Structures are given as C-alpha cells and as structure tokens.
Amino acid sequence: MRFADKVVLVTGAGSGIGRAVAHGFAREGADVIAAGRTLKTLEETAKTAEGGRAVAITVDVTDSASVARLINEIVERYGRLDVAVNNAGVFTAGAVADLPEREWTRVMEVNATGVFLAMKHEIAAMRASGGGVIVNVSSNIGAHRRIPGLSAYAASKAAVTALSRTAALECIGDGIRINTVSPGPHDTPMSLRPGETPADRAVRVRNEIPIGRVGGLDEITGTILWLASDDAGFAVGADIVVDGGAAA
Numbered sequence: 317m318r319f320a321d322k323v324v325l326v327t328g329a330g331s332g333i334g335r336a337v338a339h340g341f342a343r344e345g346a347d348v349i350a351a352g353r354t355l356k357t358l359e360e361t362a363k364t365a366e367g368g369r370a371v372a373i374t375v376d377v378t379d380s381a382s383v384a385r386l387i388n389e390i391v392e393r394y395g396r397l398d399v400a401v402n403n404a405g406v407f408t409a410g411a412v413a414d415l416p417e418r419e420w421t422r423v424m425e426v427n428a429t430g431v432f433l434a435m436k437h438e439i440a441a442m443r444a445s446g447g448g449v450i451v452n453v454s455s456n457i458g459a460h461r462r463i464p465g466l467s468a469y470a471a472s473k474a475a476v477t478a479l480s481r482t483a484a485l486e487c488i489g490d491g492i493r494i495n496t497v498s499p500g501p502h503d504t505p506m507s508l509r510p511g512e513t514p515a516d517r518a519v520r521v522r523n524e525i526p527i528g529r530v531g532g533l534d535e536i537t538g539t540i541l542w543l544a545s546d547d548a549g550f551a552v553g554a555d556i557v558v559d560g561g562a563a564a
Contacts, residue, residue: 337540348370391441396441403453411465423469448492450480455499458470461563476496493548493551
C-alpha cells in the first residue's frame, strides 16, 4: 500500500496503459482521478478499480483552461495533488513527405503540448502543497529509437523526454520529482497493426523484439508505480525504457 491516501491523477485513463496504471494505484490505496476525453470509458475504469476510490473526470489536455479546471477540481475535492501520470497520447503513421499537416499538428498538440499543459498546472498545484511526483509517458520511439514512417510520433515523444528532463531540473528544488517512462509495444490495441490479431502480433514481434514478445500491462504499470513511489526517491530526470530490448 505504497500510495495509501495519496491523491493520484492519471490522464489517458480510459483504456490501455492508462487504465492499468489507474487500477494499479487504486490497488495500492490511492484516491485516483481517471481523466481523459471520453466519460464512458473513464467511468468504466473508475467502476472496475479496486477499493472504490477512483473517480472519472473529462479533460482535453490540449486546452489549458480544461486542464486548469481539472486540477482545480482535484484540489478543491482532495486538498492537494500528490502524483500525476501524464499518459494521454495519440499515434499516427506517415513519412515526413506524405504526412498531412493537420496530422502533424494533432499529434504534437496531444503528445507534446498536452504534457506541457498538464505539467504546467500540476506543478503549480504541487508547489502550493509542498511537493509531489510526476511521471510522463513517452515512448521508445523518439529519443531512443527512430522508425521510418513514424516521423510525427517520434518527434512528439522526443519532445516529451526533453521537456520532462528540463522540468525535472527546474522543479526538484520545490520537492517535485519528475521522470519519464518510455514503453515499447505492450499488450494494447495500439501495438496491433491494421487487420492484425494478437496471434499475428505474437508471431511478428518474436523476431522484432529481443525478448520475443510484447510487454504485459502489469510490467509497465509496475515501472510507473515504482517511479511514483518513495522507493525511487533519488530518481530525478530519468527516462526508463521498457521495451524488451528493442532500443538497446
């Protein structure tokens, strides 16, 4: 129960890694705010969290006013914000020469600007209450690995890594620890190619990833919870790659 009575925000919590992480914090005693765009999926996350200590709140991470309302609602309800996991993100494929400009803008707004706006308002709340922890979810594609055809996604996630490390140096003096986790393919729909089944994916990644499989949601959740816990108290500005050796 490392997070007993801690107030924890998870963005992008309606499915995949975000839902698994929200459930992980709830299992360890936290009051969890599952945030994202779609109320129905967020409510499912909150309803299925152990302990009944999760709530669903919608937010648009690309809109500063929307993020500010979310953080203000959390502080008004709980008195503080202890941990934030900024997981909201989108994926798109396309080479630089072929990518529509609107897709570039959308990916950068959600993946990079969304993390910036989330941290901006989270840091203000944490400074007011004496500190906290932020974990940003980036990707092994970006700062660690480049794949042709994933130009916008790689650029946006590299920006998350650089932004997180800079903010970590800016904020540690205020008692706010900021770190990044960079997952490779995990057992979520995002790791499936168009028309691909999980069985097809298992065959494909056997030769693509040194460990021979995609990651389990419990594995990435465990890494994020460790970074958010006091066990990682000396980790500041770290970027932990969890990808089965793909970017090694």
